Amino acid sequence: MTLYQSLSEDDRYCRFFTAHGPPRRTVEKLTKVEERGGFTLVAALTEADGSSHLVGEAGYALLPNGNGELGITVAEPARGWLGPYLLDALVEQAASRGVPNIEAQVLVVNRRMFSLLRRRGLVYLEQDEPSIAHVAIGTSGRVPTWPGGHERRRVLVEVPGGRWRSERAARKAGFEVIACPGPLGGWARCPALRGEPCPLVAGADLVVDAVPDEPGRALLEAHQRMYPSVPVCMEVPSGGNDTVPRVGRRDPDAAVVEVLQRSSKAIP
Numbered sequence: 001m002t003l004y005q006s007l008s009e010d011d012r013y014c015r016f017f018t019a020h021g022p023p024r025r026t027v028e029k030l031t032k033v034e035e036r037g038g039f040t041l042v043a044a045l046t047e048a049d050g051s052s053h054l055v056g057e058a059g060y061a062l063l064p065n066g067n068g069e070l071g072i073t074v075a076e077p078a079r080g081w082l083g084p085y086l087l088d089a090l091v092e093q094a095a096s097r098g099v100p101n102i103e104a105q106v107l108v109v110n111r112r113m114f115s116l117l118r119r120r121g122l123v124y125l126e127q128d129e130p131s132i133a134h135v136a137i138g139t140s141g142r143v144p145t146w147p148g149g150h151e152r153r154r155v156l157v158e159v160p161g162g163r164w165r166s167e168r169a170a171r172k173a174g175f176e177v178i179a180c181p182g183p184l185g186g187w188a189r190c191p192a193l194r195g196e197p198c199p200l201v202a203g204a205d206l207v208v209d210a211v212p213d214e215p216g217r218a219l220l221e222a223h224q225r226m227y228p229s230v231p232v233c234m235e236v237p238s239g240g241n242d243t244v245p246r247v248g249r250r251d252p253d254a255a256v257v258e259v260l261q262r263s264s265k266a267i268p
């Protein structure tokens with residue numbers, strides 16, 4: 001509780017989506033995640049006089065789809081190294097416990113958290129609120145895997161920035177969507193371009209390649225070479241940063257859904 005009270009209002013908001021609190025019952029729940037299959041690590045600093053206090057915590061609660069849901073806090077004086085250390089240690093623990101991915105709900109303004117996760121191969125899961133990003137990282141590889149069962153057709157979208165404007169329409173039409181912003185450092189570092197397997201492409205029923213120009217074409221070829229049975233659609237820029245599929249000038253979302261329905265594989 002003292003760790004959370006020491007945070008600025010902005011940081012508390014980033015952690016709990018409320019500037020007050022967290023309420024005691026939330027903290028009590030956090031201390032009991034292990035009873036429900038989760039895991040928590042804490043970091044304590046011992047002073048010269050022998051007293052010690054918490055300077056960080058990182059944990060996950062087990063989600064129904066088998067992934068962990070992340071919570072992480074580092075006290076201001078310990079920032080700069082402790083966040084990455086705690087996250088890596090937590091990811092290692094999750095992998096050893098068979099938890100394939102760590103999901104997180106991150107305020108879109110939380111740049112520190114995005115930097116932390118981006119470096120670890122973040123992808124965007126289904127987005128419900130514009131101010132909060134629902135993201136995931138893998139625990140055993142550089143790329144996460146599809147969470148849970150395969151009840152809906154899966155569409156992997158490769159899109160700079162990780163936000164695909166037709167995501168909501170695709171979900172509404174019954175598709176499960178993951179958007180990959182590519183690795184930190186640019187698409188040239190994408191494992192697929194090095195001939196390495198990508199579990200997201202392997203598990204997809206359709207890939208939408210919305211990466212413009214040469215990197216987009218190279219990705220398309222790489223996927224077709226490694227996963228010839230997974231269909232790939234390419235989006236072309238309509239001007240500015242916007243992209244529309246190659247299917248005419250009517251409602252772009254309806255056109256996208258039509259392409260998805262026509263092109264995606266049936267659920268195995």
Ligand SMILES: CC(C)(COP(=O)(O)OP(=O)(O)OC[C@H]1O[C@@H](n2cnc3c(N)ncnc32)[C@H](O)[C@@H]1OP(=O)(O)O)[C@@H](O)C(=O)NCCC(=O)NCCS
Nearest residue numbers: 011014015072073074079080081082083111112113115116
């Ligand atoms: C998010 C948090 C755990 C990160 O831990 P940390 O020890 O601060 O981590 P770092 O100092 O290594 O910063 C992480 C990244 O953000 C970058 N960063 C630091 N300050 C930044 C700033 N003001 N703006 C943008 N990026 C910043 C760092 O350079 C680093 O990026 P890199 O890995 O590419 O070098 C910590 O800042 C925190 O507790 N924040 C408040 C609670 C919170 O937001 N929890 C997450 C809820 S989902």
